Amino acid sequence: MVKWHAAELAATAVEPKQYPRHDLPEVALVGRSNVGKSSLINRLLGRRLARTSNTPGRTQTLNFYAVDKRLCLVDLPGYGYARVPMRMRRRWQPMIEHYLTERPNLVGVIQVVDIRHPPTEDDKTMAAWLARRGLPAVAVATKADKIARGRRPQHVARMARELGLPVLAFSAATGEGRDDVIGVLKAMLLEARLAGEASGVSGATGGADGPDAAEGAGTDEGPGAPEAQRGG
Ligand SMILES: Nc1nc2c(ncn2[C@@H]2O[C@H](COP(=O)(O)OP(=O)(O)OP(=O)(O)O)[C@@H](O)[C@H]2O)c(=O)[nH]1
Numbered sequence: 001m002v003k004w005h006a007a008e009l010a011a012t013a014v015e016p017k018q019y020p021r022h023d024l025p026e027v028a029l030v031g032r033s034n035v036g037k038s039s040l041i042n043r044l045l046g047r048r049l050a051r052t053s054n055t056p057g058r059t060q061t062l063n064f065y066a067v068d069k070r071l072c073l074v075d076l077p078g079y080g081y082a083r084v085p086m087r088m089r090r091r092w093q094p095m096i097e098h099y100l101t102e103r104p105n106l107v108g109v110i111q112v113v114d115i116r117h118p119p120t121e122d123d124k125t126m127a128a129w130l131a132r133r134g135l136p137a138v139a140v141a142t143k144a145d146k147i148a149r150g151r152r153p154q155h156v157a158r159m160a161r162e163l164g165l166p167v168l169a170f171s172a173a174t175g176e177g178r179d180d181v182i183g184v185l186k187a188m189l190l191e192a193r194l195a196g197e198a199s200g201v202s203g204a205t206g207g208a209d210g211p212d213a214a215e216g217a218g219t220d221e222g223p224g225a226p227e228a229q230r231g232g
């Protein structure tokens with residue numbers, strides 16, 4: 001079980017030279033502005049480390065949260081929200097794209113979507129881009145507390161079908177799905193470690209100490225062509 005003893009903001013970055021220089025494997029959270037990425041991080045860590053807000057566009061930098069020296073969660077600015085000024089979106093897109101394309105520590109991506117609504121075109125574009133890139137990715141459908149329990153499976157199934165990703169229901173408000181998300185993180189760490197061992201590479205993705213990245217995880221990885229094509 002991953003225990004979250006010591007989580008801290010390791011770095012705030014706009015430019016690559018500001019990324020933290022560490023060996024930790026990183027899992028990034030991507031998703032529409034205001035969907036609940038920062039809230040998800042806070043619920044996972046059990047602390048209000050990431051700033052959240054009702055106003056879309058709260059997170060404006062890449063924020064790196066190091067957890068127990070074994071994993072780093074990376075909170076990214078959101079994409080595709082009409083109320084976020086175009087000038088900001090133009091600034092964020094290269095930032096997000098560069099990180100997702102170039103960062104060697106990156107071992108997986110959690111795409112956060114709103115369980116209440118079908119995925120947006122931007123969500124679909126992002127999911128397809130991640131697939132082409134060959135990054136392990138899982139979608140987390142958050143704000144589950146906002147729809148009746150009985151309707152959740154149907155929403156999750158539709159989301160999975162339309163995004164082509166495994167989908168978990170989650171609520172930052174109630175904590176529902178937290179263990180499932182932690183299971184996904186562990187699987188991503190394990191997969192990265194196995195891939196690192198297989199290729200004889202140590203360091204970033206071979207990484208963190210502690211043997212308990214657990215069971216699970218399909219292992220069809222292998223970096224895809226990193227063509228950066230995503231539109232706003
Ligand atoms: N009811 C409910 N509200 C949530 C949940 N997750 C987030 N929210 C609310 O949604 C709003 C946006 O949450 P954030 O975590 O700031 O969203 P974000 O994706 O980080 O947004 P940006 O930083 O702007 O990209 C806040 O008002 C949160 O309180 C959830 O699971 N349930």
Ligand SMILES: [Mg+2]
Pocket residue numbers: 037038039051052058059075076
């Ligand atoms: Mg945020």
